[in-house]
Amino acid sequence: MTDVNDYVTGKVVKDTKLGFLLLKFVNLPFIGYSIRRKMINGTKKYAPQTIDIGKASNLIQNSAKCAVGERVCRVIHRNSEHSLSIFLDELADGMVQSGKAKYAIKNEAINTLRNYSKKHAMILSTVDKKPLEICCSSKETCIYWNMERNGLRCVNCS
Numbered sequence: 001m002t003d004v005n006d007y008v009t010g011k012v013v014k015d016t017k018l019g020f021l022l023l024k025f026v027n028l029p030f031i032g033y034s035i036r037r038k039m040i041n042g043t044k045k046y047a048p049q050t051i052d053i054g055k056a057s058n059l060i061q062n063s064a065k066c067a068v069g070e071r072v073c074r075v076i077h078r079n080s081e082h083s084l085s086i087f088l089d090e091l092a093d094g095m096v097q098s099g100k101a102k103y104a105i106k107n108e109a110i111n112t113l114r115n116y117s118k119k120h121a122m123i124l125s126t127v128d129k130k131p132l133e134i135c136c137s138s139k140e141t142c143i144y145w146n147m148e149r150n151g152l153r154c155v156n157c158s
Helices: 004-008 011-023 032-046 053-061 072-074 091-097 106-117 143-149
Strands: 050-051 066-070 085-086 101-104 122-127 130-136
Touching: 004 122, 011 072, 011 143, 032 143, 053 085, 053 106, 053 122, 053 130, 053 143, 066 072, 066 091, 066 106, 072 130, 085 091, 085 101, 085 106, 091 101, 091 106, 091 130, 101 106, 106 122, 106 130
Parallel strands: none
Antiparallel strands: 050 122, 066 085, 066 101, 085 130, 122 130
């Protein structure tokens, strides 16, 4: 299970970097099978699923607090198109305290998603077994979408 501390300490970024490295080997004979299984198992804890603006808005409205910050894959791919993530509740606190996000008014967070949702698929990720991260993913630089392109089904498209 992934937790808030994994985000705050940068472990999520390190794991995602490793994932991008491992993707280069998923189609190799023998070792590829093991890598594929490891990567799929690694993403299960996030339970990534696509969501629409309605569901995202409800999650934000029902949260105690929210924050806006750079998406994990953008930290790795600095030259990629800019888009953001919304962090909720205790993940929002952790990301703000670590300087990786800023608190946002709920309507501000929803408007942030609206600005990106026409161009980017939104992915909801689970942290501490709760839906706490809404990412405006980039199909080119998102680890989940790169895994999908390599035949690793990991995103539940609702």
